[in-house]
Amino acid sequence: MKLTGRSVIGSVRRLVATAQNGLEVIRFGGLAHDVVASPYEVTERKRMYRLRHYFPDNAPDADRPVALLVPPLMVSADIYDVNAEGGAVGILNRAGIDCWVLDFGSPATEEGGWQRDLADHVVALNSAIDTVNELTGRGVHLMGYSQGGMFAYQTAAYRYGKGVDSIVTFGSPVDIVAGLPFGLPQGLVTEVADFVADHVLTRLPITDSMVRLGFQMLDPVKTAKSRLDFLRQLHDREALLPKERQRRFLEHDGWVGYSGPAAADLLKQFVAHNRMMVGGFVIRDRPVSLAELECPILAFVGEVDDIGQPAAVRGIVRAAPNAEVYEASVLAGHFGLVAGSTATNRTWPLVRDWVHWLGGRGELPEAIAPMTEHVEVNPQRSAATRVVHTVGTLAEAGAGLGSALGSIANSTLRGSVELTGEAARALPRLTRLGMIQPHTRISLGRLLTEQARRAPLKDLFLFDDRVHTNEAVAARIDNVVRGLIASGVRPAARVGVLMETRPSALAAVAALSRLGAVAVLLAPGSEIARAVELTGVNTIIADPENLRDAATVGRVLVLGGGDARGLTIPPGADVIDLEQIDPAQVALPGWYRPDPGLARELAFVLVTGTGAKLELKYITNHRWALSAFGTATAADLDRRDTVYCLAPLHHSSGLLVSLGGAVAGGSRIALARSLDPARFVEEVHRYGVTVVTYTWTMLRDILDADTFPNGHPHPIRLFIGSGMPAGLWRRTVERFAPARVLEFYASIEGDVVLANVAGTKLGCKGRPVPGTARVELIAYDSATGRIRTDAQGFARRTADNEVGLLIGKASEAVDISQGGLRGVFAPGDAWMPTENLFRRDSDGDYWLMDRRDTVIQTPRGPVYTQPIVDALNDISAVDMEVAFGYPAAPGRTLAVAGVSVRAGHRLEPKDVTEALRSLDPVRRPDLVYLVDEIPRSSTYRPSTRAIQATFALKSGPTVWRHDPATETYEPLSDAVLATLTD
Template sequence: MEFYVISTILASVFIIPYALKTFFPYLWVDVQYVGVLMRILFKYVANRRRTPPFFALERFLERRAALSEKPFIVFGDEIYTYGETDKESNKIANALLSQPGYKPGFTAALFMGNEPSFLFTWLALAKLGSPVALLNYNIRSKSLLHCFNCCKAKVLIAAAELKEAVEDVLPSLREQGVTVLLMAKTCDTPGIENFSEKVEEALDTPPSLSLRSHVTLKSPAVYIYTSGTTGLPKAALVDQNRLLSALAVISTYGMTSKDVVYVNLPLYHTAGFVVGFFGCIENGSTMVLKRKFSASQFWDDCRKYNVTVVQYIGEVMRYLCCTPKRDNDRDHKVRLAIGNGVRAEVWKEFLGRFGDVQILEFYASTEGNIGFLNYAGKIGAVGRVHFLHQMLFPFLLVKYDTEQDEPMRDADGLCIEASKGETGLLVSKITDIAPFVGYALNEDQTERKKLRNVLKKGDLYFNTGDLMRIDKNNFIYFQDRVGDTFRWKGENVATTEVSDILSMSNCLQEANVYGVQVPGHEGRVGMAAATVKKDAQFDGGKLYEHVVSYLPSYARPRFIRLQSAVEVTGTFKQMKVKLVEQGFDPELIQDPLYVIDDCVRSYVPLTSDIYSSILSGRIKL
């Protein structure tokens, strides 16, 4: 009997863990994620309850007090400690206080590239209780004015190298009575004041706390602009409460005070500003700041500065994988890569080439109220559906009609939930815990992001505009953006999937896939703007065989447009709107154009005669 009992116990010891691993392979990481969520909630609630009021700025001041001599910003050969950063921001704050036309609390627009002054200035304005609009330094003229006016800013602070861009819109700014400050020691343009000299002369003593006594959790902290892939950018309002919640989330990403974080993404964007800048503040890390992303310099910088954590977004990882292979590709100290938008095949290639780096993929948007974290490390997934996460932040995938460009609804006017494995539109319930603040001075666009009567009459959800899929193991995958997916031959075509297939061909390096309208045809036909690989030539025959092998007939691009470079936004999102508008007319487009020809099994040059035949219907697509 004793032998039987002992044998049973020993068998259980070995069999139960094996059974759990076999039938519930993600149980342990799911349990650990409960702890992650609890830490986020506890940290967020604890910070909200602190007195005096605690905001993101206070977190920096805590770090400055504890880590005054520690390097905070490394920029080329320049090094600024936490203490020095604090003093630099104090000087800017005091210079602003002496500036006619500025008062504490005024909204200011920051027009700068990635440089320490950007960070000093934001901290200075935060100390004065001023919300800050983070302007994309690539925008000009109409777009620049539009973005500036969105936030009702009364002050524009610009980098010296952006003087000409400011001068282009100066008449409009002067009409509005805007104070324009240039981070330069000299400036001879009337209406633009040289601000650097005043900063150098200012005291580095901290401004009075009373200057930001009006700030509450609902007060605007920053305005971060959408990329403008579908028109003029929208200013997403990020209030103090949202910034505080972001700090709580970032604290679980695995960074520590020992880490050196490489920030080469734009500071005007959420990834660089919140995850990079505030990620370092939250964890007491050192930030290596780069003016802009450079694939060729990336790993050399990582080795030079002993970087341990890097960021990525969009196509960054693929750009790194496309650089020439080197013997020292694995010679670095990077242990963690944080970001979103890496494709499964690039993920695998990156690990195979650059070594054992933990990829922490997440899903989030600047204005959105839902996010996912791929805590299980599943390649290709943006996260995992977890019961506690879904309880706190209710969401679902609903069926979407890409032709009508709206969610499908049943006879009662309610949305239809997508089944497991089926692509659907991600919508998230708007609640007190998961609010949607909206866009500054844009009620129309704010309202468009709200979806009503989803599961029952009167409910309210945030429309992410993203098509997702949940597999049988509850992993969630990004499929496409609404508007990117198009319908052809009665089927939905996911542009990212087609783009991935084209990039796997022997001759194409990168492909931006979209749908164009053709007279006499329903839906939109597939087209790709692509670049040719270095030292390769476009081969229409081989490309035809490739797409036929991998893609169903309805998903095969009918038109190929060869470009020297695929146009992307500052955060590496492919631009489609202009391409869609230009269509496939060879008389209007100077780039080489090709059309699929099933008779000769190749992509052939698109001539004016072929174009006319397509329009007249003599050639069927």
Template structure:
């Protein structure tokens, strides 16, 4: 006989059916709970500002809660039992919430960028501070914490009492345990352009996170179904279950997602260089206290990625609270109810000087960010990769960019960088005197291919390629309308600033020659040597330029009190929309053999003019960018003025050839150097001896946690090089030699021989050290120059046969062969048995030496060739 169902079993089945119908209809059980009272006090295009418990007494410490990209603002008020705003109010705080809304619903939501969210948080800080009269405590969950960090740095800590971050990762994860990194990032990068335009829809984000931990997801669903008959036992946890299952998730804005994850991929959140609006910020500028909450079982934001804030914000007092929960348990769980929100209340009181911190909040140790990530399964790892890293478009992990392979850039040592360097090397080898190439042309190429990317930075302000091109075009109109023509030599007397870079580029685009004067030197002599017919000056030097009796144009610093000399042309007043370009004008007509710039060396009666062709500039640009292994992700820090060879031929040239950014610094200051490096995320720093010595001698604390991978420059003594290596062991040194009187460029790309300038860089001409005797090139019985033996000091000659050069020097002919041509550099070198060159010194009277050598060699020019 079969058993007869009891009444209790029948009631259980009926309850299961009834509750199941309710779940199917409403997505969950109806709890009839009311949200916490709040007012919407601001409704901006990117966010709404909610004020919870608006009737609370005035004077309470304000706390602003910021949700992540993927979740609705209700995450802070899921139910009365788990409401963050309610618990914060119980702690005597004044809760406010930033509500970004759903990008799929909000006007222009799918076009929002990472910077838009940061600026929204910064605006909320200012509004709440104005309304309450008190500095605010920022609380962010996941990406919301990243927004809080960045907004605080953007505001310079103004108005922010502290930052509190719940599971906010600042670095990417090691996914080698799931799939090889290069393969994974390559596959993900294929989707970046699509995701950047479409974003991720809500249904995808919901499934993504619900199945980020499949075992737990299936187990929770089974437990819910088995308990579906017991409504009373399910109701307390139902709001949280229903929220995570269906109501928590919103779509992701494509541009915001891609931009955020590019920052993670390039490690910019830790190393600096985050671009917000037209400014750069770095977390190293955060000085207010920071409290992080770390989930021991958090696979979306493992402890090591959250604790990276210790490296990112070395100037902040940082504490942490570790909970035995996963990512979602940090704001909503029994542990959150016991520690997260009471801990935040205690933290706010402690920062205000009231009471002590609980024992579960402790100071974050400097070494605590090096631990291994928490274990996770393959599905979880792939979920993280697909959801949090999809669309970044970068090809190699950030760790690879900091390895030593960036120094391997000669033909033999290029290794894996060869593919990226190959187009530059081919361009160098194929360049002839009539090849159309110039600074202006390369800038135009970047404006077409990377219009929204950063071209250069100055005073922490960002200038994109599109903005730079627009500004250059405007200055071109002004110069041409003022009578500047192709081939004309125009003096540039300006401090380092955006307008000076634009002026040089505009002259180059016209095809004129930019004669770069040195402020403080003999202007009249430089005008004579440079054959200058007009002068372009900034307002600070306009009066000096006016004393020359040459036509003067003034550019830069637009404000009412600009003092423009009488008769000077103010180019800022020229309207480019009404300026007509003449029929002869053609943008970027310069060929490699055309003189493009004039630089000056020496002082007083020793002043000399060095003519730089477009080809010479391009050779420096392509060779230096190859030697430094520059990519568009790099930023070059340059405190050398543009009238110095390092500024013109290395920093700005190499950046233009590679698409890297250049941070122009008007004056080097060792006290502000590291903060500038972090804000701009400078990865390559051009150096001089006077610059490196104070950095090496600086206190240990100011050089930690920086993004620099390479110092590049010339004339570093071996003893200083050793000190640099001892002090900054992880940073490479690329010692170079570049002569403004020839196309010679040598580089010690391996860095193994301290003090050596290495070998000629790929694509640059041959060089040879020849014996000297009584100040002249020594010749043999056949009349040809005698090459120096290994270790013997002699003068460096540069092969000029068929090459592109310009200068006041005359080529030496018949040096080693009847028909060859060589340029004498006037510099003494020795070569070791491995073929590496070592700079010794410049010859006395080097400016006259080439002519003396020429006199001797002419006598043997007709000698038979060997």
């Protein structure tokens, strides 16, 4: 090629300009430019933040909408003014919007900056909102980029939306699990996030250089390209100057450090446990949920954003079911959403129009539309968009091959972890169960001690909108132990606990366990005097509400309600106020050893039933541990779960399933004061409840109240409990889809625990939980109460679908002198019979048929009550039902079903006929009796005795008789009535 003089001169000039500009960049970090920042004044200075007010010289205008912009922790607050005239504050100011920016500063330069946690920033933003509200007299449009948007959501929910007109976020993830990088499985990410939060971030500060490098590594191709473009244009100063401020921001000035505690909070609460999505994240000991949000929300979605991925950002529509949520989709990456030409030309003009629309000064732009949870994305279009956005650095074929290989690898990894994750969690529990021997030290108190030692700051339980950590609970339990010792309570003593559901009740039960005493759990309002007489209790721990009842039967130790609660002590009562005992002044005796309970030793006594049916259930430490670890295993409970305990602690479901399962699984426990449907819906969201425990018909009240309309988003994945009728089960899974029901059966007499883990057979009790007792069904004559034997005198095992007595293999920890059996299948073997009759289907699943003492003995043979109850409950019009025997004449007992009807429904004889066709004709009830209401016990079990006591055999339209000839139910006539009573 022939060089001309002009080209040589041009090359020299280009070389000189490159050298001059390069030297300036080396010396000063960039090119000198005349772009100045937008004017602002610092209106408020506090330890956590500075509040900037932009364009403070503007004339005051009471009608101006107000925007408060929040940066993420790792990015300077200047992000909203990087492009000056084309930046956020410049565009919004020209649109007549009053702009305020929260500046958290850098932890490297702020006092105590490296110790800041996530709650510090939420509380700081909360304070700034109050300030702006007060100074402007208006609500704010709260706007946040990336984690700043997460702060906006969290703070608005924390203050229940007060003073917030709307929320606008940019690339702010909510459903973190939906946007995990590289398709990583949640279980793996949870483990890694927890480890990093607990063991890395507590020791290693994240400096600004580390932050900058991290962001650049997220998109190394784009970083390299931008630097190459800069070098190529280094000779052309005029071309570089308009972008110089943004380049310097990204290369050097825009990044700030990230305090370890705040990063740990982010990982634990929002990555490992995804609590932005499910609710129950904790701010200053308060559980918070995005379900509190009711103001309009606009979320900007970056189509090629790899940090705030679209699926994660769109999680807000489910997390905030009470808010109107809109979205605007922008072809931009994470940074490009708020800075750069795309933000100047699209993002901030849309924000301007959003604010004007809410103020009634314009139309909603077409680019802003209601958000939908599922957005169909064409993979080919998405891939092509990403290729174009990265300036075609990779060939389309290569990218497609890499994507395919990555998809295969991701699917394999995800599948492997999902298949092994549950087993990995279950294995240590089952191993521990298998290692428990009669002399093994195991108890509720011991498991709580282990948790407090392992994770002292982890949340343990929630109650009345307060969160209590392992450390705080352990301290409370130890203080109660000292109070009990000072009051003369010793190991092995039986001490009554008569308390409503409250933190002090849990502390009392755990303190007795830690002391080695036996907790006798008494239900408020029950037959306390009779229970005390049967159990030998002479001391009762009571809360102030139950003090008077407890004082009538013995010495009372009052716990709960704080110091200044004005106790009213009955005259002559022997009462000690444990809250007035100073634990520090109690000297521990030489005999005290914390958590001394052995597996074989008695831990709890449950009092069930009333009157002649009042029974005592004795639970050893081994039996409690069996149920605790069995529940945790069957329900796959882990530290991501929050278990909501609807059942009171004095009920076996509350003590063994809720408390036991949560403690064994390392889950949080949320205690409900009572069954209140309105409070239920609030606390499910606020606490982030994933598992709900129930007894019998508890969920009927919640369904009838319609607090969760069909399709209403919720975080619940599982209901666990026992006694739920089949129809109520069906209603529950339909209303709370995709949540499942895990129905348990657990015998108090032995170690038998069944669980319907799959949840596909409604009404079925499932199969034995691994690690619990081996079970068998043996032939049983319900009329005589005798076991049927074979020719050698051993018990005969039942065939498939044959009704038999359920028995469990007795472990060394079980005392078979309390009704056990020996020589059942072999000489000397030991088994514990349950009180219940079952059948086992051909798949190996067990179905409850009846209690031994409630089988109805009719002239045609035994009639079992549970199949009748389940069949009738599956009628949509039926509310509740019971079945019992009625002696109509000497030697003639009729099988009767009492049925109440749901409000707004009508039940016809033909409905009953169709529902009961599934039963063998000889197992159907003779009569179906309509009643206005079926009373329930304190545990929500329909009261058979109450209906049986009021039943009178008479003809009429409310009593329907089964006609064996037509196999239908018809109103009972006088003529047929006469034949029944002969």
